[in-house]
Amino acid sequence: MSSTQKEPLLALNPADYLTLTMDEEIRQENMPGSLCGYALELEKTPDIHALNKRILEFGERFPLAYASLQQRSKRFFWFEREYKHQLFIQHHAPSNVNESAFHHTTITRLLNHKEPRATLAPISFHLIQSDHKTTLLLRWMHPFCDAKGTGLILQYLCTDSAEQRRTFDFPKQASLVNQQLGKYKWWQKIRFFFNAKRYITQLDKLQSIIHADTSLTPKALNFNTYTLTQAQTQTINKLSRQQVGMTGTSLYYIGCLMRALHKMNPEQTGDAYCTPYAFNLRKNKALSPLLGNHVGALFAQAPKAILHDRDALFQHLKQQHVQVIREKLDYAFLPVMWAASWLSLQRHGQELRKSYASGTERSSFWFSDIGQVDLSTTSLFGSKITQVFHLCQITSPPALAFLSCQFNDRLTLSYNFIEPLFTPQWIQQLHEQVLVELLTP
């Protein structure tokens, strides 16, 4: 029986369409689509046999790992496919090679892999090995899961008790977007919808500043990662609490990046820096849902005019955030996401991602902070995990994504950028400015 006649394994939920839209936009630029990565650097080679066995068990437990994403009429569904792809792949460095360069090149090659959406593996696990360095990379495509879901997959792999592994699961009921929406009466949803539209219209009165050289054609994703010391991380955590309080840690990183970008070129065209950041609809510490996207979108925007004043900038970002939560504008985006999921991917982008005023990219950069990485363990099949970082493909513009996380009390910043719209040297200079901003009282 061909996949066209089969019943789908699962339909996409409204939040999946947001990430699928990103995938489509990236593909339209002749780039690979929305491929993402979660990389663990390991102290030594883990027990490969045990790791492979656990990964295969994951595939059996969650057959979506082998599925094919296909469109039927206006909607998208996961279908079972005839042949299963290899879930676990090993990459060995040739002898006498620069080990760091080998790992970096292998990761970028995997993240720049081009393949049609319907045949691309939703997730694959790559063990990259050289004499003194080992990296485990989870590569997945949006909308298979979100970053939090990948964290849960890793937690699943690291959980030794079979009984505990059974507690990891799919959504038991409707998607979390629909569950949240279900709490409100129909007129409240309509009110939310218009509140969100008004909020977006207000944001779009200011043209976003974008630093990428958009006269150039996007060629490939590259990344620079930096792991700070425990002392630096402690200082940043302390300064973040002083500036934005306990309730806005991510805003500290966002504000610092905005100021650093501004310093790189204060004359860059545009009125304001604007970034979307996702919030997780799962309860914290919940082991489910593992797969699918369960996020809502929020925006941080700061006019150019206040960037010179650090205190004013953080005050502004915090007030904006408080207003969003107080007026439930975060939940207000959910009906927009739900409604837009019935549109074509192009229209979806126009409703949720592009500027209403100009039809161009709203984001000055993409941002994701997954906070403290909680794997419930610091080792993976006998090997200590020394570092964790994230990766993601991006549309061009903005051609820049800033991803952060803390692991073992150390902050890691991952700058993902599209070449040649940005260069590694420019990103290195940007990071130096970011570091000054993060560490300056």
Place this chain on the structure above:
Amino acid sequence: MKQKIRTFIFDELIFVAEPDSFSDDADLLEAGLDSMGIMRLIMFIEEQFGVTLPDAEIDPDNVKSFNALEQWILGHQK
């Protein structure tokens, strides 16, 4: 008051396998209450109990447990 807060936190913000056995002194931050959750919790408390909790007092000591939260709220109720 404590029961309402318990219900909100366990229904909306953090997952614990057995909410009933989560004590009033247990560490909510350890259990997964994060910055976004604290923000939502404060909005909920202000709405439900008619208090205004000053930003400057949002620190781990005031939000670390149900007992700490209760004390904090009582200190601002007229």
